[in-house]
Amino acid sequence: MSVPFIQQYRIARYIMAQRLHKERRYPLVLMLEPLFRCNLACVGCGKIDYPEEILDQRLSVRECLYSVDECGAPVVSIAGGEPLLHEKMPMIVEGIIQRKRFVYLCTNGLLLKSQIQNYTPSHYFNFSVHLDGNRERHDTSLSRQGVFDVAVEAIRHACAEGFRVTINCTLYEGVTAKEMAGFFEFVSGLGVEGITVTPGFSYDTVPCRDVFLKRTVSKQLFREIFKLSKGRRWNFNHTSLYLDFLAGNQTYQCTPWGNPTRNIFGWQRPCYLLDEGYAASFKELMEETDWDAYGLGRNPKCANCMLHSGFEATAVTDMCAHPLKALRISCSGPRTKGPMAKDLAF
Numbered sequence: 001m002s003v004p005f006i007q008q009y010r011i012a013r014y015i016m017a018q019r020l021h022k023e024r025r026y027p028l029v030l031m032l033e034p035l036f037r038c039n040l041a042c043v044g045c046g047k048i049d050y051p052e053e054i055l056d057q058r059l060s061v062r063e064c065l066y067s068v069d070e071c072g073a074p075v076v077s078i079a080g081g082e083p084l085l086h087e088k089m090p091m092i093v094e095g096i097i098q099r100k101r102f103v104y105l106c107t108n109g110l111l112l113k114s115q116i117q118n119y120t121p122s123h124y125f126n127f128s129v130h131l132d133g134n135r136e137r138h139d140t141s142l143s144r145q146g147v148f149d150v151a152v153e154a155i156r157h158a159c160a161e162g163f164r165v166t167i168n169c170t171l172y173e174g175v176t177a178k179e180m181a182g183f184f185e186f187v188s189g190l191g192v193e194g195i196t197v198t199p200g201f202s203y204d205t206v207p208c209r210d211v212f213l214k215r216t217v218s219k220q221l222f223r224e225i226f227k228l229s230k231g232r233r234w235n236f237n238h239t240s241l242y243l244d245f246l247a248g249n250q251t252y253q254c255t256p257w258g259n260p261t262r263n264i265f266g267w268q269r270p271c272y273l274l275d276e277g278y279a280a281s282f283k284e285l286m287e288e289t290d291w292d293a294y295g296l297g298r299n300p301k302c303a304n305c306m307l308h309s310g311f312e313a314t315a316v317t318d319m320c321a322h323p324l325k326a327l328r329i330s331c332s333g334p335r336t337k338g339p340m341a342k343d344l345a346f
Contacts, residue, residue, distance in 0.1 A: 003193065003237070004123040004164075007102050014074045015320060025257045025286060027073040028313050031272050033263035034059040034092065038082045040108055042142050047081055057264045061088045065095045067262040070282045077104045077128070077259075079272075084111040090118040097124045104128045106168055108142065109151030112158060121162040128168045128196065129155050133175060134183050141172065152190065159191040166237050169197045173213055177224030184225075184234045194237030198308045199246070215304045215343065219248030223336040230333070240330035241315035242308060248340035250318070254295040254302060258313025260285060270294045271310060274301055297344035 011028070018026040036047040037055045048055065059067075068076055076096050083089050084107050096103050106128045119125065132141040135148040158165050167187050171180065184195060199218040213221065226247055236243060244250050256271040266278035267285040274294065279285035295302055295310075319326040 006123055010100070010102075011074050015316065019320065025291070027071050027258060027260050028316060029075040029077050029259045029309075030068060030071045030073040031259050031261040031309065032059075032064060032067060032076055032078045033080055033261065033272070034064055034078065034083065034086050034089070035081045036264065037085050038080060038108075039085065039110055040082070040142050040144060040147070054264070058086055058088075059262075059264055061091045061095060064092045065099075067282070068096055068099060068101060071260060071262070073101070073260075075102045075104065077106060079106040082108055082111070084115055093119060093125065097122055100124065102126070104166070106130065108147065109154040110147065112151075112154035116154075116158060116161060116163070119163070121164070123164070126164040126166055126193070127155075127158050128166045129158075130168050131183075131187065132170050132172070134179060134186070137175065137179070137183075141170075155187075155190050155192065165190075165192045167192050167195045169195060170200045171197065171213060171218070171221065172200045175221070177221060177228055180225050181228040181232075184229075185232065188232075188234055192235075194235040196237045196308065199306050213304070215306065216248075218304075218306055219246065219340055222246040222334070223248065226334045227336045238308060238312060239315045239319055239326065240334075241318050241326050242312045244329050244334040245311055245315060246306060247334035247336060249335050250315070251341040251344065252311050252314045252318070253297075253344060254305065254310040255313035255317065256294055256310055257286060257289075257291060258316075259309040273305065273307065273309070295344075 015028075035055075035058050036050050038045075038048050041048055078089075078092070080086075083105055086092070089105075093103055093105060102124050104126045107130065109129045112127065112129070129151055131148070131151055132138045138148040138151075139145050155165055155167075169183075187195060199213045199221075222243075226243070241250060245252050259271065260282065261268040261272035262282075263272075266280055267282055268278055269276045269285065269289050270291060271294075279288065293299060296305075
């Protein structure tokens, strides 16, 4: 199953409207974090290291829906923490769907099977389940044995119940192309709609930083993965140009305003990975953030970032400007040989 046509159409219409109004900066995906509390302690996440009084806080249904309206992005990605720990999450999801926005609810899957009756299948709604590779890799990454099997069972159950389901996968140090090829083959057989994949990035609050891939290593790893993808039916939930960027074939600058983050502290500057202060409103975030202070060649904190939250929006802009290039790469796949594109330098 591919991304529903209505989602492709509405996002394309939204982008065309922004371009017709000559908007330079506009959001594509709202990153909504209604809580930081989680039921796991993943090595690549520092959210649960906040003090208890912060972990106990929640954005209300009203605050979440106001943020959706304030931002206006056609897609809302609900993360955390673990969103299914929020007692009002079904109401939040329903309110967003009523606004005809597309919802990706990111979850580790541990509570999915027991709470799935609180949700209704819709082409506006998707469970994005966190799986960081095969059983051994995933359980190690999440610091708990058995979580892979629970998540896979939940994925199968959600697919059988008619829900849209995607896999959210982050690659860390030590993973091999062969290992990931086997994993992608396995999850593709589960009936999921697509796979979101990105190299992990070491941001300020992460306690363990030696697990993250460096930029050149990431590019070579993705080239090896894409070599193994020939002839296989792996549906990546990305534009062809972002995948080509991961393989080192595109020189892109980050577009942090493409995926603005709203959490319990406010609108996070400049993105959900870097904590450079907060704005009280979306308007303030867009108009008063020094966007030119962030990105490759501008800020050393951004040097190894290749995340879809920063670069997928850039790829979408490039796709709109060069549709034939995007079509060609979509048909042929990312280039896996030859020199890599130069990175932006300081």
